[in-house]
Amino acid sequence: MLAVSPPDDQRFGLARHIVLPGPLALDGGASLSQIEVGYETYGTLDADASNAILICHALTGDQHVASNHPRTGKPGWWARMVGPGKPIDPARNFIVCANVLGSCMGSSGPASADPVTGTPYAMRFPVITIRDMVRAQALLLDHLGIWSLAAVVGGSMGGMQVIEWAATYPARVRSAVVIASTARHSAQNIAFHEVGRQAIMADPNWRGGDYYGQAEGPSAGLAVARMAAHITYLSEAGLTEKFGRRLQKRESVGFGFDADFQVESYLRHQGLSFTDRFDANSYLYITRAMDYYDVAEEHGGRLADAFRGTATRFCIVSFDTDWLYPTSDSRAIVHALTAAGAKASFVELSAPFGHDSFLLDVPELSRVIDGFLRAGL
Amino acid sequence: MLAVSPPDDQRFGLARHIVLPGPLALDGGASLSQIEVGYETYGTLDADASNAILICHALTGDQHVASNHPRTGKPGWWARMVGPGKPIDPARNFIVCANVLGSCMGSSGPASADPVTGTPYAMRFPVITIRDMVRAQALLLDHLGIWSLAAVVGGSMGGMQVIEWAATYPARVRSAVVIASTARHSAQNIAFHEVGRQAIMADPNWRGGDYYGQAEGPSAGLAVARMAAHITYLSEAGLTEKFGRRLQKRESVGFGFDADFQVESYLRHQGLSFTDRFDANSYLYITRAMDYYDVAEEHGGRLADAFRGTATRFCIVSFDTDWLYPTSDSRAIVHALTAAGAKASFVELSAPFGHDSFLLDVPELSRVIDGFLRAGL
Missing domain, CATH: 1.10.1740.110 (Rna Polymerase Sigma Factor; Chain: A)
Known part of the structure; x- marks a missing residue:
C-alpha cells in the first residue's frame, strides 16, 4: 500500500492522493492491478471510525467539494452544503470525497499511465461501471479504516453511486441520500x-x-x-x-x-x-458508465431486490423542474425501497433551476439534508 | 422571368424549378438579385385561381411532400396528409410546396452559385429570416398567378411560415393551419x-x-x-x-x-x-432563421398586433408530448389571435411521438385538418 499523502492528516479540505493495490475486478471482466485515488477529507475521524460521511460527485465533478478547484480556482462545487455550520459539517463528521474511477482529477482513468507500459491508457483503459466506481471507493475507505459510513450522499451520478453503495455494501451504509438521480439511465x-x-x-x-x-x-x-x-x-x-x-x-x-x-x-x-x-x-x-447503469438489471430485473433486508435509511430528493432525471425516476426508487421494506423518505422540491438545482441555492434542500442526517445521529 | 420547368404542367407531384427575378429585399438588409425556387405541385389550379393550398415544410424538409425523395427514394414526408382521398386532396385543390430559401433542394441557398462570382455563396449568402422565406414563396405564387390562398398549412418551422404568411399577407390567406409550432424561438x-x-x-x-x-x-x-x-x-x-x-x-x-x-x-x-x-x-x-424568429418582436412587442383586423381563419394544433414547441407555445398564439379578434380553433392532440407527431400516424390530426379545411371551402 503506497500512501502518497499522510493518511493521518485530517485538516479541513485536505487534498490527498493514494495508490491502492489491486487487483480490482471490474464488472466488464477486466481488472486493474492498482488503483490511484485522488480524494479530499474534511474534519476528524472519531475514535471508533463511525462518523464518516462519503460524498459522491457527479459526472464532471471532483473531490474538491468545499475547497477551491486547483485548476480553475473556483470554490468547491458543494461549498453551500459542506462546511462549518452547513448540513454536512466537519465539526461533526469526517467527510470524504473521492474522484471517481475513470475521471481525471487524480484517480485512475484513461489519462493515467498504464503500469504495464508506462504510457497513458487512453482507450485501452477498461470500460467501467458505476458499481466499479463504488468498489474503488470501498477500497479507499478500507485503507482509511472506515468500515461503517454514517451516510453516503450524492446528486445526479453521485446519487447513482449512493444507490450502488446501498445495494452492494448495505451493512456499511447507515444513511443514504440520493438527490436528483435515477436507478437506471433512460433511452433519452x-x-x-x-x-x-x-x-x-x-x-x-x-x-x-x-x-x-x-x-x-x-x-x-x-x-x-x-x-x-x-x-x-x-x-x-x-x-x-x-x-x-x-x-x-x-x-x-x-x-x-x-x-x-x-x-x-x-x-x-x-x-x-x-x-x-x-x-x-x-x-x-x-x-458510458452512466449509460450502463441499471440497478434493477443487476438484481435480476427487480429494483426492489437490490434492497431486500437493508437496514439503511434512505432520503430521496427530486426537483420539479428536473427533466434529465425527473421526479418519476425518484418515485420508482421510492417504490422499490418501500416494496423492499426499507426506511425511505421522499421529497420533491420546487426549484427553478432544473437538474442543476442540487448544486444551486435551494435552501429547502439544505434543510432536508440537515434534518435527515441529524435524525440518523 | 426564366421558367425552367413549364408552369402550365400540373400533373400529380410535378417537380419544378424556376429562377425568379429579384431583387428580393431581406430582413437583414441585403437583397438577392434573383431567387431560385425548387417546388412541387399537385392537382390543378381552377379557373379563378382560388383553390391553391400552400404547404410549408420544416427545417430539414423539402418540396417533395407526397412524392418520392429524389436522393433517398423515400416516400414524401407528408404522404399521409396529401394525396387522393387525403385531407389535402389534389382532386380538390392545387397544392404547392416550395423548398425554402436557404435550403439545398433547388432553392437559393449557400450552396447556390452567386450570380456575381459564379461560385457558391457558402457563408457569403445573406442571413435570412422566416419572413424572407415567405416573401420568396409569395414571389413564386405571383409567378403562378395565385393571389389568394385557400389555405397555408405547415408543421414546426412550416407553422412559423404559416404565421408569417398570415401576418405579412393577411389578405392572401383565407385559412391558416399551424401545427406543432411557436410564435417565437425560446432560449432552449x-x-x-x-x-x-x-x-x-x-x-x-x-x-x-x-x-x-x-x-x-x-x-x-x-x-x-x-x-x-x-x-x-x-x-x-x-x-x-x-x-x-x-x-x-x-x-x-x-x-x-x-x-x-x-x-x-x-x-x-x-x-x-x-x-x-x-x-x-x-x-x-x-x-439561424428560426432563432431570429419572434413574430411579436416584428410587431412592436405585442403578438396580437401581428393579426389585427385579419379575416384569416386559423387552426392551431399542438401535441401533448411535444417538448420542443410545447402546447403552451400554441396557447400563446391562440391568446394573441383571440385578443386580435381573429377566428381561431385550437386543438391539443394526444400522441406519443413528441414533436415529430405532426409527421407520423396520428389519425386525429388528419381528421382535424380535413374538417377545418372543408369548413372553409
Whole structure:
C-alpha cells in the first residue's frame, strides 16, 4: 500500500492522493492491478471510525467539494452544503470525497499511465461501471479504516453511486441520500450522452483517444459535448428567465453567426471553459458508465431486490423542474425501497433551476439534508 | 422571368424549378438579385385561381411532400396528409410546396452559385429570416398567378411560415393551419440550435463554409448536429417505448464504445443518413432563421398586433408530448389571435411521438385538418 499523502492528516479540505493495490475486478471482466485515488477529507475521524460521511460527485465533478478547484480556482462545487455550520459539517463528521474511477482529477482513468507500459491508457483503459466506481471507493475507505459510513450522499451520478453503495455494501451504509438521480439511465439519457461521445470522437484531434502529449486534444468536440449536456442540466423555464431572447451586445440582432443571443454566448463559454478542466476520454468513459447503469438489471430485473433486508435509511430528493432525471425516476426508487421494506423518505422540491438545482441555492434542500442526517445521529 | 420547368404542367407531384427575378429585399438588409425556387405541385389550379393550398415544410424538409425523395427514394414526408382521398386532396385543390430559401433542394441557398462570382455563396449568402422565406414563396405564387390562398398549412418551422404568411399577407390567406409550432424561438430552442451549429463549425472540413468541391465536407459535424436535434423531436416516453434500454446485437452489454443500445444505433443512423441529403451550410442558415424568429418582436412587442383586423381563419394544433414547441407555445398564439379578434380553433392532440407527431400516424390530426379545411371551402 503506497500512501502518497499522510493518511493521518485530517485538516479541513485536505487534498490527498493514494495508490491502492489491486487487483480490482471490474464488472466488464477486466481488472486493474492498482488503483490511484485522488480524494479530499474534511474534519476528524472519531475514535471508533463511525462518523464518516462519503460524498459522491457527479459526472464532471471532483473531490474538491468545499475547497477551491486547483485548476480553475473556483470554490468547491458543494461549498453551500459542506462546511462549518452547513448540513454536512466537519465539526461533526469526517467527510470524504473521492474522484471517481475513470475521471481525471487524480484517480485512475484513461489519462493515467498504464503500469504495464508506462504510457497513458487512453482507450485501452477498461470500460467501467458505476458499481466499479463504488468498489474503488470501498477500497479507499478500507485503507482509511472506515468500515461503517454514517451516510453516503450524492446528486445526479453521485446519487447513482449512493444507490450502488446501498445495494452492494448495505451493512456499511447507515444513511443514504440520493438527490436528483435515477436507478437506471433512460433511452433519452443514453441518447444525449451518445451525442456527446460522437462529438468527441468526430474531432480529428481525438486520434482514437491517443491525443496525450499532442499539441491539440479534441477540445472542439468536448466543448460541443458539454454544450449539449449543459442544456439538459437546466430547465426550459430557467433558461427563459436567465436569458430569454436577450441579445449579447447589440440593440438588435446582427444577422450573422456570432453569438447574438446571451444564451449562445453562455453555452459557448460553458463548452470552452470545460475543456480547460476535463479530459475528453474521461468524459467518454464516465458517460458510458452512466449509460450502463441499471440497478434493477443487476438484481435480476427487480429494483426492489437490490434492497431486500437493508437496514439503511434512505432520503430521496427530486426537483420539479428536473427533466434529465425527473421526479418519476425518484418515485420508482421510492417504490422499490418501500416494496423492499426499507426506511425511505421522499421529497420533491420546487426549484427553478432544473437538474442543476442540487448544486444551486435551494435552501429547502439544505434543510432536508440537515434534518435527515441529524435524525440518523 | 426564366421558367425552367413549364408552369402550365400540373400533373400529380410535378417537380419544378424556376429562377425568379429579384431583387428580393431581406430582413437583414441585403437583397438577392434573383431567387431560385425548387417546388412541387399537385392537382390543378381552377379557373379563378382560388383553390391553391400552400404547404410549408420544416427545417430539414423539402418540396417533395407526397412524392418520392429524389436522393433517398423515400416516400414524401407528408404522404399521409396529401394525396387522393387525403385531407389535402389534389382532386380538390392545387397544392404547392416550395423548398425554402436557404435550403439545398433547388432553392437559393449557400450552396447556390452567386450570380456575381459564379461560385457558391457558402457563408457569403445573406442571413435570412422566416419572413424572407415567405416573401420568396409569395414571389413564386405571383409567378403562378395565385393571389389568394385557400389555405397555408405547415408543421414546426412550416407553422412559423404559416404565421408569417398570415401576418405579412393577411389578405392572401383565407385559412391558416399551424401545427406543432411557436410564435417565437425560446432560449432552449436557440441553445439546441447553437449546439448543432458549433458541431458543424468545429468540423475542420467545414473550412469556414468553403467546402464545396472538396473531397470531404463537414459530414461528421453535421451528423452530430442532427443527432442532437433529433432527440428534441421525440418524446422521452416515445424513446422509452421505441427503444428503452434494449441492446443492439448482444445478450448483454459489450463494455465498449460501439453502439450497444438500439437508441445509439438509431441516432447514429439518423445522423449519418442526414448528411447524404442535406447541406451543412443550409443547416446553419435555416437554424439561424428560426432563432431570429419572434413574430411579436416584428410587431412592436405585442403578438396580437401581428393579426389585427385579419379575416384569416386559423387552426392551431399542438401535441401533448411535444417538448420542443410545447402546447403552451400554441396557447400563446391562440391568446394573441383571440385578443386580435381573429377566428381561431385550437386543438391539443394526444400522441406519443413528441414533436415529430405532426409527421407520423396520428389519425386525429388528419381528421382535424380535413374538417377545418372543408369548413372553409
